[in-house]
Amino acid sequence: MKDTLNYLFTGNNLTQEQARDVLTQIAEGKYTDAEIAAFLTVYRMRLVKAEELIGFREALLDLCVKVDFSEFDTIDVVGTGGDGKNTFNISTASCFVIAGAGYKVTKHGNYGLSSVSGASNMFEYFGYKFSNDVDKLRREVDEIGICFFHAPLFHPAMKNVGPVRRALKVRTLFNMMGPIINPCSPKNQLVGVSDLQIMDLYNQVFKDGDQSYMLVHALDGYDEVSLTGDTRYIDNGMEDNLSPDDFGFSVLTPEELSGGATIEDAAAIFKNIMNATATEAQMNVVIANAALAIKCMHPGKTLSDCVAEANESLKGKKALAVFTKLMNSN
Structure with a gap:
């Protein structure tokens, strides 16, 4: 997380894959509350980019309780x-x-x-x-x-x-x-x-x-x-x-x-x-x-x-x- 934060604090954006990986690790409990708070603060200071949002979305859908209702419209x-x-x-x-x-x-x-x-x-x-x-x-x-x-x-x-x-x-x-x-x-x-x-x-x-x-x-x-x-x-x-x-x-x-x-x-x-x-x-x-x-x-x-x-x-x-x-x- 330290490397990710330094990368973000210098004005960089995450790729879709990086975004998916970091959110997966957050969800798996690998970071402290302070680290998570610092990460979330980045996205209070600037709007999330589309590539990042897509990666975050992929992570949460991968980790969610799956529901297959494909037979319904x-x-x-x-x-x-x-x-x-x-x-x-x-x-x-x-x-x-x-x-x-x-x-x-x-x-x-x-x-x-x-x-x-x-x-x-x-x-x-x-x-x-x-x-x-x-x-x-x-x-x-x-x-x-x-x-x-x-x-x-x-x-x-x-x-x-x-x-x-x-x-x-x-x-x-x-x-x-x-x-x-x-x-x-x-x-x-x-x-x-x-x-x-x-x-x-x-x-x-x-x-x-x-x-x-x-x-x-x-x-x-x-x-x-x-x-x-x-x-x-x-x-x-x-x-x-x-x-x-x-x-x-x-x-x-x-x-x-x-x-x-x-x-x-x-x-x-x-x-x-x-x-x-x-x-x-x-x-x-x-x-x-x-x-x-x-x-x-x-x-x-x-x-x-x-x-x-x-x-x-x-x-x-x-x-x-x-x-x-x-x-x-x-």
Whole structure:
């Protein structure tokens, strides 16, 4: 690690192979907390390079609990976090809308970082039992249309960096890893990013892979389609903007997307959305994100058709049926 740190401190970047090797050694517990903290500090001082991120990703996927769901055409919808907006659980709610529309969702997530409530907080609050039993998860995807991968159960190697991350109390390199290390490597992925630099970085990671992907960034800072203004997106390498009007919706205010002050607040909003009794703003932003996910899976569909599918899933209580069945299956 001393040699690696000296190499990085003098302005050098790691190759893909070097990045994979050093992260593997960190995960295997070969370095002290002080050495790990110094290493992570490098990536607070500068943005990780694409080659490094690809190597880090390879290491964590090599070490994770493997899940082979290749028989399903699945999608994950996830945000990088770090936008500081404290929105309600838009991505998680959209996953149930997508499943309600008849698609297969393999959601990967963790507890909240930049908001009161992350995906794991919601699943746990409503009684979902976290598990890495692949047979259980396969049944959920097959019979219900959705399952959830609680990140710590699938990435045991991360436990060696946990104490360091908690002690540092700042975002680290590992916060960028979550959206790109889904243990089943879904065939489709919609990823929300908190800034355009990270969007470009993720595009470099995804573009040479075999996933169908879409990256989104609301230009006023949200890591998802917020409908508070225009959204920049990259769809399998093609880049453009979408306005709220493109979805058929009006512009929202930031206040309308608030997740509240507690997990209970966020859960109340989430439950109202599932029951289609939430505010129009709350439902519309979920529908918009679900619609883009459907379009990611089926590029030939028009956005308006995808919005119609998502709208029918939510307001026709299909998303609620999926949600209820999953929570009652544990």
